[in-house]
Amino acid sequence: MRYKRITLLCGHYGSGKTNIAVNMAFDLKNSHKNVAIADLDIVNPYFRTKDSAEEFSKRDIRLICSEYAGSNVDIPALPAEMYALTDDKSMMCVIDVGGDDRGALALGRLAPKILEEKDYEMLLVVNRFRPLTCDAASTVEVMREIESAAGIRFTGIVNNSNLGEETTAQDILDSLSYADKVSAACGLPVFLTTVNEKLYNSLEGKVENLFPLKLQDKIK
Amino acid sequence: MADKVLMKGNEAIAEAAIIAGCRHYFGYPITPQTEIAAYMAKRMPKIGGCFLQAESEIAAINMVYGVASTGLRVMTSSSSPGISLKGEGLSYLAGADLPSLIINVQRGGPGLGGIQPSQSDYFQATKGAAHGDFHMIVLAPSSVQEMADLTVKGFELADKYRMTSMVLADGTMGQMMEPVSLDYDIKPMPEKPWATTGTKMERFHNITNSLSLVPEELEQLNFARYEKYKTIEEEEAMFEEYMMEDAEICIAAFGIAARVAKNAIVEARKQGIKVGMIRPITLWPFPKKPFEAAAEKCKQFISVELSMGQMIEDVKLATGCKAPVTLCNRAGGMIPSPQQVLESIKEAANGGAK
Numbered sequence: 001m002r003y004k005r006i007t008l009l010c011g012h013y014g015s016g017k018t019n020i021a022v023n024m025a026f027d028l029k030n031s032h033k034n035v036a037i038a039d040l041d042i043v044n045p046y047f048r049t050k051d052s053a054e055e056f057s058k059r060d061i062r063l064i065c066s067e068y069a070g071s072n073v074d075i076p077a078l079p080a081e082m083y084a085l086t087d088d089k090s091m092m093c094v095i096d097v098g099g100d101d102r103g104a105l106a107l108g109r110l111a112p113k114i115l116e117e118k119d120y121e122m123l124l125v126v127n128r129f130r131p132l133t134c135d136a137a138s139t140v141e142v143m144r145e146i147e148s149a150a151g152i153r154f155t156g157i158v159n160n161s162n163l164g165e166e167t168t169a170q171d172i173l174d175s176l177s178y179a180d181k182v183s184a185a186c187g188l189p190v191f192l193t194t195v196n197e198k199l200y201n202s203l204e205g206k207v208e209n210l211f212p213l214k215l216q217d218k219i220k
Numbered sequence: 221m222a223d224k225v226l227m228k229g230n231e232a233i234a235e236a237a238i239i240a241g242c243r244h245y246f247g248y249p250i251t252p253q254t255e256i257a258a259y260m261a262k263r264m265p266k267i268g269g270c271f272l273q274a275e276s277e278i279a280a281i282n283m284v285y286g287v288a289s290t291g292l293r294v295m296t297s298s299s300s301p302g303i304s305l306k307g308e309g310l311s312y313l314a315g316a317d318l319p320s321l322i323i324n325v326q327r328g329g330p331g332l333g334g335i336q337p338s339q340s341d342y343f344q345a346t347k348g349a350a351h352g353d354f355h356m357i358v359l360a361p362s363s364v365q366e367m368a369d370l371t372v373k374g375f376e377l378a379d380k381y382r383m384t385s386m387v388l389a390d391g392t393m394g395q396m397m398e399p400v401s402l403d404y405d406i407k408p409m410p411e412k413p414w415a416t417t418g419t420k421m422e423r424f425h426n427i428t429n430s431l432s433l434v435p436e437e438l439e440q441l442n443f444a445r446y447e448k449y450k451t452i453e454e455e456e457a458m459f460e461e462y463m464m465e466d467a468e469i470c471i472a473a474f475g476i477a478a479r480v481a482k483n484a485i486v487e488a489r490k491q492g493i494k495v496g497m498i499r500p501i502t503l504w505p506f507p508k509k510p511f512e513a514a515a516e517k518c519k520q521f522i523s524v525e526l527s528m529g530q531m532i533e534d535v536k537l538a539t540g541c542k543a544p545v546t547l548c549n550r551a552g553g554m555i556p557s558p559q560q561v562l563e564s565i566k567e568a569a570n571g572g573a574k
Binding site: 132 | 224225226227228231235251252255258259262263334335336395397398399553
């Protein structure tokens with residue numbers, strides 16, 4: 001996959017942003033030396049990018065996140081280090097943005113510089129099995145809310161439709177028409193379709209731009 | 221919507237409440253249940269409902285009192301410290317015999333505690349939510365599906381008995397995501413001739429009130445309420461039995477603890493230990509009958525809890541001390557591991573703690 005310097009992952013909370021961001025950072029590291037992942041979540045104190053801190057350290061991926069992330073201190077704080085994302089242009093970055101428009105507010109601080117540099121991909125993570133993004137109209141509504149909070153327009157869609165452990169290959173195939181409808185409604189391409197790595201083999205060749213996900217450990 | 225949807229436990233509660241006809245939600249945000257309020261904030265305005273973020277938990281529970289007085293389905297939600305704040309309102313709802321649904325997604329305590337899951341509000345929910353003689357119906361979900369199912373059930377029971385139902389969940393149940401089916405056949409609400417819906421000058425006005433200054437009358441109200449509670453204890457206790465047919469050791473566990481215990485039971489069975497579980501689904505009324513029956517054949521009981529041991533007292537009462545009851549627990553936001561439960565089972569199998 002060809003990456004822009006900054007890849008932003010936004011979406012409804014629980015859409016799968018963090019797992020995708022983590023996997024993208026791993027993937028980026030295969031082709032780039034200087035890779036960073038940033039956790040911009042100011043909404044949810046659970047299920048954070050930081051949960052994979054050990055994996056990042058092993059792979060020499062720079063993790064930029066609040067020191068309170070994962071500490072049970074429920075404080076919506078961001079570190080000053082996040083300015084490195086726009087200041088250090090030699091770094092390839094994946095940014096995991098918090099859920100919904102509320103989470104995307106934090107992005108507003110970085111938006112002017114990201115727009116100025118013009119080397120970013122902003123992806124909307126969608127799951128048709130989540131009730132508030134179950135059809136194209138409701139998904140585009142979430143999309144517009146996030147855009148107005150973030151101050152940046154989306155450039156593509158990540159179809160992460162899944163039912164957790166119950167997901168079948170057929171569920172993914174069935175979700176393609178939903179992703180196409182979202183795409184038609186907003187005029188943006190389906191950038192990726194993501195699947196649990198366990199389903200990857202059964203779908204390879206049947207789905208365009210298929211991206212396997214290794215899920216983060218939930219409990220340490 | 222697809223047949224099955226992927227939801228967080230907190231969202232499942234919110235959507236199920238809407239399906240059950242709840243159009244009024246009042247709350248104040250607190251981790252780990254904030255998604256209930258966030259979901260209601262998105263959905264209520266689209267369906268002509270009312271979402272209102274109150275200035276405090278105390279305000280929210282009193283808004284619940286107001287809507288409940290009109291006979292409409294109404295809900296508030298919070299987590300442990302917030303439920304303590306709502307205590308006064310819960311007592312007033314009981315004193316005025318008003319139906320409502322309260323959600324408690326528990327976190328570790330006491331005090332401000334932490335934001336990790338806990339079951340240490342068992343006493344509060346089942347025995348002493350606030351002052352005065354009263355009970356709430358307490359429902360304990362063990363999956364995201366049950367978060368939704370018991371929300372619907374909670375509204376139905378609240379209306380049926382004119383009292384408060386509480387869904388007593390915990391942080392894991394609130395935060396975990398599982399596929400759920402939200403296909404319900406919602407029965408019409410019972411008639412509520414007591415509701416303050418306007419007299420249209422055709423009847424005497426209704427009053428919802430918990431003030432009663434004549435002790436003889438107040439005693440009669442308490443007697444009547446406890447007659448109702450007796451019926452509920454006889455008719456509404458819910459539980460699940462798991463591998464109890466030939467069990468010699470019986471685990472008692474609800475909510476997330478029951479899921480952990482199930483894994484331990486499967487492992488113990490592989491090692492030839494005859495162990496089963498009774499999972500209370502209603503914590504009040506406590507399902508005494510299955511425990512009474514189990515006490516006739518089981519040589520030991522183990523109460524698995526995310527607290528310092530609260531439900532264990534009801535297990536001891538229900539089993540009449542016919543067999544020892546031991547505690548397998550973690551507290552303060554920690555969850556017992558299947559391994560820890562397995563060790564307790566093995567100890568019991570080897571003659572165990574007395």
